[in-house]
Amino acid sequence: MSPSIERVAKFRLPANLGVRGVAIIEGAKGLLVLLVGFGLMSLVHHNVERFAVGVVRHIHLNPASHYPRIFIEVAASATDARLWFLALAALLYAAVRFIEAYGLWCQRHWAEVFAVITGAIYLPVEIYELIERLSSVRIVIFAANSLIVAYVSFTWWQRNCRER
Secondary structure: OOHHHHHHHHOOOOOOHHHHHHHHHHHHHHHHHHHHHHHHHHOOOOOHHHHHHHHHHHOOOOOOOHHHHHHHHHHHOOOHHHHHHHHHHHHHHHHHHHHHHHHHHOOOHHHHHHHHHHHHOOHHHHHHHHHHOOOHHHHHHHHHHHHHHHHHHHHHHHHHHHHO
16 A cells, blocks of 8 residues: 555544534534523513613614514513523523533433434424425524434444444
8 A cells, every 4th residue: 555545544534523513513502592591591680672672773673573573572571480481491401402412422322312312303393394484494404403313313323233
């Protein structure tokens, strides 16, 4: 073998690189939701409607148009108890994402099964949303989630076949 071919043959990506990539995605989702939860907690005992109007104006949206109006109306009906509940739900969701990310990063078999289950749970909802209203964002979300579920399923299946 020539020296250049030997160098190429020696360079191999770790088999778990893809699974670790999924772990990073799950950890990032957990971190994002955790930050949202902290943001919700910071709104307790404050005028949430005023905050929502400020956000809508800051990003230069018309407060009277459809989606900004819905956002402002939901914010107007927010109570402290509801904000605490949503912040707690965000904390629990983030904890699940962090546990999954840790397990995938450390190559735990249970984490692969867990990732497939938690990813596949969303697929029927995403299919329904695609049928109801087709959009490029929904297609990308469905495709990304489907690819992650398929990849982790394949990785889990491959590992089980090697162990037998």
